[in-house]
Amino acid sequence: MNIILAMVAAFCWGTTYAVTQYSLQGWPPLLLGALRALPAGLLLLMIKPNLPKPNDWAVLLRLAAINIALFFSLLFVMSQTLPSAISSMGMIYVPVFAMLFHWLIYKKSPTKVQTLSGILLIILAWQLFDPQRIQLSSIGLLALAGAISCIVLGSNITKSLSKNIHWWTVLSWQLILGGSLLAIVASLQAIISPTQYINVWQNFNRLNGAGLLWLILLNTVLAYTLYVWLLSRMTVVEFTFAGISNPIAGVLMGLLLLAESFSFYQYSLMVAMIITSLLSPLFSLYMNKKDQKK
Secondary structure, three states: OHHHHHHHHHHHHHOHHHHHHHHOOOOOHHHHHHHHHHHHHHHHHHHOOOOOOHHHHHHHHHHHHHHHHHHHHHHHHHHHHOOHHHHHHHHHHHHHHHHHHHHHHOOOOOOHHHHHHHHHHHHHHHHHOOOOOOOOOHHHHHHHHHHHHHHHHHHHHHHHHOOOOOHHHHHHHHHHHHHHHHHHHHHHHHHHOOHHHHHHHHOOOHHHHHHHHHHHHHHHHHHHHHHHHHHOOOOHHHHHHHHHHHHHHHHHHHHHHHOOOOOHHHHHHHHHHHHHHHHHHHHHHHHHHHHHHO
16 A cells, blocks of 8 residues: 555656646746745645654754755756656656665665666666757756755655654645745845746736646645655655656656657657566565565
8 A cells, every 4th residue: 555655646746847847837946846835834734733843943954955945946947947758757767866875875785676677777768868869958957866866865864754753743844944945045036036036927827826736735735745654654765666656647747738759769768667667666575475475
């Protein structure tokens, strides 16, 4: 059941790129991040009021800066500079980054199957992102790498906090603090360079409102509730491998909303990446069942 819920969260996140391009094109990433995080955090706080202990504020602020403020900013840069399918396929790299992080920081070596699937993912992604076959924004690709790093680092901090701080407190206050940081920086940007913000205000319509509701309610309130709750019950690597539904959502939504299309070879690479990312969790499931029979 945990893996299914994790896939629901990842599927919601996979819709972010296409929904943003379709309904919120041209909006400043900092503004989008603030409008996504802060209302969601306040809504969760209203559902279950809570207040962190005095000693917990510093670590929650650090988590909010990485997991919300920086990540959301990079995410919306990706959403506006890369095709939806490419952004979501790039997220398949998260388990590779997670394995490297655990190996370098915690000296925890990945299994042979995880290592094999990681190497295959790198090879396949290298082919998919080949500049001779597809022109991609270098800014978008840098934002993708930064966003993946934020996911891995933020997930490890979130998991460590689950032992000492109630998961709902972590959930609601990282969104409130991260959204507040983004709101402050967005306000400064609006003062220095107001043109984009004026355009957003003057041209706001129902489609923009629907896009914001999607990002706030589905992609943040629902998906982040599942994310924080599940991280206290799953390893980070297990959770990231469940992110297989992220690229599926990205490809489908890109096709439906943006009419994105790729060559047969590129779609074949995407399918191969999805299958490869399933190798490790399927093998672990097989071994667990085998051990239970003994």
